[in-house]
Amino acid sequence: MLSIENLHVSINGTQVLKGTSLQINQGETVILFGPNGSGKTTLLYTIMGIGNYEVTEGRILFDGTDITHMPPNERAQLGIGMSMQRPPSIHGLKTRDLVRLCAGKREIDIDELARKVNLEHFLERDVNLGFSGGEIKRSELLQLMAQHPKLVLFDEPESGVDVENMALVGSMARKLLEGELAPDRTHTMLDIKQERKTSGLIITHTGHILDYITADRGHVLYNGHLCCADNPKRILDHLQKYGYKECIRCLT
Numbered sequence: 001m002l003s004i005e006n007l008h009v010s011i012n013g014t015q016v017l018k019g020t021s022l023q024i025n026q027g028e029t030v031i032l033f034g035p036n037g038s039g040k041t042t043l044l045y046t047i048m049g050i051g052n053y054e055v056t057e058g059r060i061l062f063d064g065t066d067i068t069h070m071p072p073n074e075r076a077q078l079g080i081g082m083s084m085q086r087p088p089s090i091h092g093l094k095t096r097d098l099v100r101l102c103a104g105k106r107e108i109d110i111d112e113l114a115r116k117v118n119l120e121h122f123l124e125r126d127v128n129l130g131f132s133g134g135e136i137k138r139s140e141l142l143q144l145m146a147q148h149p150k151l152v153l154f155d156e157p158e159s160g161v162d163v164e165n166m167a168l169v170g171s172m173a174r175k176l177l178e179g180e181l182a183p184d185r186t187h188t189m190l191d192i193k194q195e196r197k198t199s200g201l202i203i204t205h206t207g208h209i210l211d212y213i214t215a216d217r218g219h220v221l222y223n224g225h226l227c228c229a230d231n232p233k234r235i236l237d238h239l240q241k242y243g244y245k246e247c248i249r250c251l252t
């Protein structure tokens with residue numbers, strides 16, 4: 001589904017990713033750990049094609065297509081979706097209209113999808129304007145549910161979310177990744193569950209998202225390098241006990 005090959009990325013002349021390689025198979029969910037400033041968000045934004053990130057070496061393949069220098073709208077049309085950590089507010093654009101745009105040509109019941117994330121009363125409000133942290137995350141999920149991407153990128157889904165909202169965000173993220181949310185009226189829920197084709201790449205600091213989803217693999221990104229791969233809960237337990245200091249040893 002996603003193949004990142006020897007990726008070097010700079011922003012404003014500063015190199016952030018220094019030869020990162022990562023493979024994500026169809027239907028696989030991968031967790032990405034790392035300290036602040038290690039390049040995690042840079043990696044997600046580069047995959048999505050957002051921001052002033054310059055790929056100086058390497059390439060990104062999605063579903064067999066080289067997307068390294070493709071604009072973000074074309075990546076979205078191919079089937080990549082992203083939930084940002086801090087998405088912007090959009091004055092003058094109603095949430096309902098944005099969700100309809102995310103659906104493309106698919107026929108969806110926007111009100112029904114909004115009820116799944118308790119946002120039915122926000123559809124006529126400007127996107128994210130005056131929303132709480134949990135409401136913003138639920139709005140991001142609603143857009144992804146409408147888009148129904150093949151690859152979902154989550155940038156710290158726990159950030160700014162209280163305990164009550166975390167349970168909803170976590171459960172809906174799981175359903176999105178596991179294919180339990182039918183994208184349109186022509187598919188039954190059983191059909192979608194049997195396909196299980198959605199892949200995911202999730203950045204987390206706290207690991208709370210692992211209480212709700214089953215991840216296949218975890219990696220640590222440290223100083224622009226991927227330095228290990230293991231069971232994500234095992235990595236999280238080790239990081240909570242020892243921090244990232246052993247990552248330095250592995251890289252040297």
